[in-house]
Amino acid sequence: MLFNLRNLLTAATLRKSSKQLVQHFRSGQPTQTSVNLKGRDLLTLQNYTAEEIKYLLWTASDLKQRIKYKGEYLPLLQGKSLAMIFEKRSTRTRLSTETGFALLGGHPCFLTTQDIHLGINESLTDTARVLSSMTNAVLARVYKQSDLDLLAKEASIPIVNGLSDSYHPIQILADYLTLQEHYGCLKGLTISWIGDGNNVLNSIMMSAAKFGMHLHVATPKGFGPDPNIIKVAEEYSKEYGTKLFFTTDPLEAASGANVLVTDTWISMGQEEEKAERMKAFQGYQITMQTGKAAASDWTFLHCLPRKPQEVDDEVFYSPRSLVFQEAENRKWTIMAVMVSLLTDYSPQLQKPTF
Incomplete structure (x- = not known):
């Protein structure tokens, strides 16, 4: 039986049993590559x-x-x-x-x-x-x-x-495995990135369209991804027929998204920029209010370590959060x-x- 959990939001469905996961893994096409x-x-x-x-x-x-x-x-x-x-x-x-x-x-x-x-x-x-x-x-x-x-x-x-x-390519592989386990299929999902235009986002931009996933990106002005990486991502989006857009409005990025994703606002080596960054990222915390703009089956990812200003406890420890499955x-x-x-x-x- 192939899992599709887009409308199942209880903790039990998010913490699949071993038996369920084994059954899920047996689905699909014959073994050949x-x-x-x-x-x-x-x-x-x-x-x-x-x-x-x-x-x-x-x-x-x-x-x-x-x-x-x-x-x-x-x-x-x-x-x-x-x-x-x-x-x-x-x-x-x-x-x-x-x-x-x-x-x-x-x-x-x-x-x-x-x-x-x-x-x-x-x-x-x-x-x-x-x-x-x-x-x-x-x-x-x-x-x-x-x-x-x-x-x-x-x-x-x-x-x-x-x-x-x-x-950060090995992080994104873990993210995609987690989403594949949860939703049963990656194609057609919409990912909403709300946060810094950093290395994790860059890796999503280099790969999401290859699975047929759409990507919404919200970053504060001056904190967006590298323009050269944006150009490549736009080419991928056109090649694979996916939607890609950039905004400074977190709720606009969250609109209709299946997956809300964020990361640290202050990466290692950016400690001296903390005050500036904390001011720039005001309004970017992911909360249940953010989720109201997303699709009914929305889930949350964060590569960890997490700070409360990036996502509040209500979301981070909720059944919608896949962060510990993602970490494993x-x-x-x-x-x-x-x-x-x-x-x-x-x-x-x-x-x-x-």
């Missing part, structure tokens, strides 16, 4: 086609069912090691990657700027070549996207963007990324409907 991502980098979802992103979500669903719900042990990464470079602190990215890679039999190595000479006493080029000789992949959580691009250029192993100032799915999607980039694994379950 021509997608092969082995050896690829994941720097931005702009570089991935619709079918390639769907393959990653399919693999994540497959691993989640087989490991979490069926209790299988899948040492798919046995004998492989992962270098985890973190310039920025993290809860979900670090924990999901370390536990996920280890659960698949691999060995994750956590490295901060206190542990390695990243671009200071040793060039990025030299670091990339050394890591290539000792590990099988690198996940890097950095400030500058250009550092990731250089690592990818110089490394002979896959480089995965764990977050940069420009993109960071683990299954990063596991899918690592398996897809490092092995020839093919999902065993039927392909979900996207």
Whole structure:
């Protein structure tokens, strides 16, 4: 039985049982794919086609069912090691990657700027070549996207963007898996982004249209996304026949939306801008009043950590909030990324409907 929960809003429906999720995962098309991502980098979802992103979500669903719900042990990464470079602190990215890679039999190595000479006493080029000789992949959580691009250029192993100032692709994969589990299908959904024009929004803009999802964006004046990224998103919207618009009015962006999304207003490295940003984002807090403008089946996402000024407790802890399911799915999607980039694994379950 294929789930479509657009009109079911109780806590019970939002916290599906294991039995229900297993049944959901069994729906869809027969298991077959021509997608092969082995050896690829994941720097931005702009570089991935619709079918390639769907393959990653399919693999994540497959691993989640087989490991979490069926209790299988899948040492798919046995004998492989992962270098985890973190310039920025993290809860979900670090924990999901370390536990996920280890659960698949691999060995994750956590490295901060206190542990390695990243671009200071040793060039990025030299670091990339050394890591290539000792590990099988690198996940890097950095400030500058250009550092990731250089690592990818110089490394002979896959480089995965764990977050940069420009993109956060592994977060968006978790968001899409969560929405696919909840709604049963992504095509036709409308996402409303209410907040800062940051790296998370950029990654949504590089991928939502590929699933046939519409996107409404509300940002304060002067805090919108990069114009170059807007241009690419507009091209995707035209190519895939989706709606994309930008506004400074949160209620206009929320109008008719299935999914309300926000993020921190003050990212790491922007602490000195706090006073200015708090003033600019007045009126942008997501509340039940915001939800009244949305579709009847609206849900809420936030990549965490969350501040009350971004979304109030009534929404954040309500049955409409999918944030903790979203957080858990960071683990299954990063596991899918690592398996897809490092092995020839093919999902065993039927392909979900996207």
